[in-house]
Amino acid sequence: MDAQTCLRTLRAVRQFRDEPVPDDVLNDILEAARWSGSAKNTQPWQFVVVRNRDTLTQLSRLGQYAGHLARAALAIVILTHGDAFDAGRVAQNMMLAAHAQGVGSCIAWIFPQQSALQLLHAPSGYQVSAAISFGYPAPVVRKTIEGQPLERVLSSMGRKSLSDLVHYESF
């Protein structure tokens, strides 16, 4: 997939087929993560790849809208020391790398953090910046999140126009 198409067509995918993500695709996702930039090249992240169904199910209960983790082929949990901007950059790289291979993804916000950190045996000092579900998109998509209509959960549908977002020289 060309880069421009990949950047413009990535969308959150919450419903997945029951089909594993091959190791070479996982490797592509992790290589994209590894090459992400970070402030002063601190590379302030560690990644935990979870395929165990029981662990995925337990993670899916840690967060109001984290249910998609239970149905994912795998999840990657991003651990940092609190570097949210860099965590966003690396998350984006992973999701784009997956999308380029036809694999969907969705970010889950995890809380309580401490339960996830214990579950993953993370050393002290780490935070869970995000857990990302990965899997091949389901052929039929329900227009709900955790049983609620999309419009009730999301702040908006679609994207704002450039004229609502962009200013020239000053605001």
Added chain:
Amino acid sequence: MDAQTCLRTLRAVRQFRDEPVPDDVLNDILEAARWSGSAKNTQPWQFVVVRNRDTLTQLSRLGQYAGHLARAALAIVILTHGDAFDAGRVAQNMMLAAHAQGVGSCIAWIFPQQSALQLLHAPSGYQVSAAISFGYPAPVVRKTIEGQPLERVLSSMGRKSLSDLVHYESF
């Protein structure tokens, strides 16, 4: 450029040729920004495109390592209400879209924030998440940042190996 190459080869570029970035390339960068995902699709960002040399110079003085802004063809300042993770996602999308067109970029951290917000006439309630320089890479690259050797400014050179970053099932 294919997506995988784009994701693996993006690097910070701090030195630029004296050559404008065409409007269609800027539009690609802004479209990639517009289509970025965000928590609950809040799209919590506004973008200020700066080409005015005086404004770029003033911005370049707001931050210890922001000097590259003075030499950029343009900068895009990301204003948010403090959503650092989402700001990181949208910054990454912009930098990848630029890279796919041969345009280099570098993130600057801006402070004091208030000076930049006043300079850009930003409404109250916004923060400067980052200012990103864009321009065509200089043919000869100095291995310094603000006159200091790269190794003295950056935490590390190159990237960690996957074996230093990735854990399976638990940490």
